[in-house]
Amino acid sequence: MYCRPLLAIVGGLCLLAPPWAAAQSAFPHGVAAGDVTHDTAVLWCRANAAGQVRLDVATDDLFQTVVATQVSEANEADDFTLKFDLEGLSPTTAYFYRFVRLDASEASVSGTFRTAPPPEAPQALRFVHSGDSNARAQPFDILAYAAAEQPDFWFWAGDTAYADGVADGLPPAVDLSGYRGKHRQNRDDEHLRGLLAAAPVWVQWDDHEVANDYDGGELEPHLTASSVADAYRAFFDYMPIRRQGIADDPQRIYRSFRYGSLAEFFILDCRQYRSADVGRQGGGPDPRAFLLPTLEFGTIALLADPARTMLGTEQLDWLKAGLASSTATWKFVLSSVPFSSLLFLPYDRWDGYVAERYDILRFIDLNNVTGVVLLSADIHGNVYNPDVTRFLRDTVRQEFSPCFRIPEFIAGPIATDTLREEIAGVGAAIFGIPTGEFDGTLLFDLGFGFLVDKIVAANQLRFVEPNRFAYLVVDVTPDGVTLTHKGIAPGQAAAEIETLHAASLPEPASCFPAPLLPACACLAIADAVRRYRPTPPRLGRAGRRV
Numbered sequence: 001m002y003c004r005p006l007l008a009i010v011g012g013l014c015l016l017a018p019p020w021a022a023a024q025s026a027f028p029h030g031v032a033a034g035d036v037t038h039d040t041a042v043l044w045c046r047a048n049a050a051g052q053v054r055l056d057v058a059t060d061d062l063f064q065t066v067v068a069t070q071v072s073e074a075n076e077a078d079d080f081t082l083k084f085d086l087e088g089l090s091p092t093t094a095y096f097y098r099f100v101r102l103d104a105s106e107a108s109v110s111g112t113f114r115t116a117p118p119p120e121a122p123q124a125l126r127f128v129h130s131g132d133s134n135a136r137a138q139p140f141d142i143l144a145y146a147a148a149e150q151p152d153f154w155f156w157a158g159d160t161a162y163a164d165g166v167a168d169g170l171p172p173a174v175d176l177s178g179y180r181g182k183h184r185q186n187r188d189d190e191h192l193r194g195l196l197a198a199a200p201v202w203v204q205w206d207d208h209e210v211a212n213d214y215d216g217g218e219l220e221p222h223l224t225a226s227s228v229a230d231a232y233r234a235f236f237d238y239m240p241i242r243r244q245g246i247a248d249d250p251q252r253i254y255r256s257f258r259y260g261s262l263a264e265f266f267i268l269d270c271r272q273y274r275s276a277d278v279g280r281q282g283g284g285p286d287p288r289a290f291l292l293p294t295l296e297f298g299t300i301a302l303l304a305d306p307a308r309t310m311l312g313t314e315q316l317d318w319l320k321a322g323l324a325s326s327t328a329t330w331k332f333v334l335s336s337v338p339f340s341s342l343l344f345l346p347y348d349r350w351d352g353y354v355a356e357r358y359d360i361l362r363f364i365d366l367n368n369v370t371g372v373v374l375l376s377a378d379i380h381g382n383v384y385n386p387d388v389t390r391f392l393r394d395t396v397r398q399e400f401s402p403c404f405r406i407p408e409f410i411a412g413p414i415a416t417d418t419l420r421e422e423i424a425g426v427g428a429a430i431f432g433i434p435t436g437e438f439d440g441t442l443l444f445d446l447g448f449g450f451l452v453d454k455i456v457a458a459n460q461l462r463f464v465e466p467n468r469f470a471y472l473v474v475d476v477t478p479d480g481v482t483l484t485h486k487g488i489a490p491g492q493a494a495a496e497i498e499t500l501h502a503a504s505l506p507e508p509a510s511c512f513p514a515p516l517l518p519a520c521a522c523l524a525i526a527d528a529v530r531r532y533r534p535t536p537p538r539l540g541r542a543g544r545r546v
Helices: 003-016 020-026 141-148 176-187 190-198 225-238 297-303 313-325 354-366 389-396 419-431 442-459 517-532
Strands: 031-034 041-046 051-058 066-074 081-086 094-101 111-114 125-130 153-157 201-204 255-259 263-267 330-334 372-376 382-385 408-410 463-465 469-477 480-488 498-505
Touching: 031 094, 031 111, 031 190, 031 201, 041 051, 041 094, 051 081, 066 081, 111 190, 125 141, 141 190, 141 469, 141 480, 153 372, 176 190, 176 225, 201 263, 263 313, 313 330, 313 354, 354 389, 382 480, 382 498, 389 442, 419 442, 442 463, 463 480, 463 498
Parallel strands: 125 153, 153 201, 263 330, 330 372, 372 408
Antiparallel strands: 031 041, 041 081, 051 066, 051 094, 094 111, 125 469, 255 263, 382 408, 382 463, 469 480, 480 498
């Protein structure tokens, strides 16, 4: 007897509020804010058809105090995507925005962002970092937890779409239409749309926006310049990223931004300018013979060739100049691929560009640039390396100042095969059995554990978790930085979020820089003992030791 009045009340409320269904029909892929600074923001949407679209920006969520409006035309040539670049915003201010189809009077869902503080303000901040979002593994449940962190902004750290894969029947992309379709497929995910609406994003690409492990400076034979250009255009169509306005480098995405006096961020492009992968020249899986008796001196020499580049000359010079001139307390370098050495198949990461990696780290060392933290993704695992120079000192025999060290935090994936699952797949293929049957066997556990133990020991890693969908949440305050890996078990419906590991920076000094002989002697002895008996790392909970 109460059903009909209840339905009438619910129906009335639906008429009073902007209906989600209508918003989704007019703007089916949500809204997003990106490249937000203390006074600018890029706002994005995709309409469902051609026509005029109005942007409303307000300082309240009811849009009673609208401070800016702009009108633009959605057209088929841009796949009905629209970007509005706002200027003249107030620092440290919360804004709300929405898009309205003028011909249909339909509004999008609303989004929100907060501008950064002025460059001199020592304001605390929180951000989230992760990458690798494969539509084949939707829904992106981990992003709902990331939104609940209420970050000031988040980093979508590469592999924002898997254009070279098959997901839900959508084949690999080979042209502009195909690449756009891959980005639309990812935006179908409600958790991704929710996080994009709740917090501004800073995006960078890695390889899967184009093709697996691609080298942009020296393209692989199966790629064409036109297909890569199509991939880049689709990325710019679908991401709230600001064009850099560089005439001779129209696809430039490397850029930096400042968040008050505490943090500056340097977002790298580790793909577009890089030299060809040495693995194309026949290098084996383990050239330094960490696991296999290969010791390929020719391959090792190629890896260290100073003529080879990951970043390209202009980006490298830009990074050095930015780090040297930054007055921020903390300098976060966003590299889509890890600086840390993973020993095996060293070609696609910074392991494959040994001379340039050393050039960057040694520059930071010799110029006494303090507060540098490396953030990366790509490997589908979570790692805390307290000092990326440790491996380079011990194995590559590169020289650094005694007390110099730089930490790296690797996070992810959002959703795709985890590192453990990928390696299990390789082993299963070798033995000709299904991956699910091979993973968890004694043979795989022993082999995988041995591999991880070698990597941990060579790098003196503090934390490894290779089998979680995860993100890194970073809290920066005037007292320091706390970096916390959080994750969920893959393949489990309604999985609960776990705190996997937490670290704080700066850490206590690990050596004494005083130029006194007794101190130096003690340091040398302590260092020798530590290398002989490395401190056991804190490992994740998935698997045998990891």
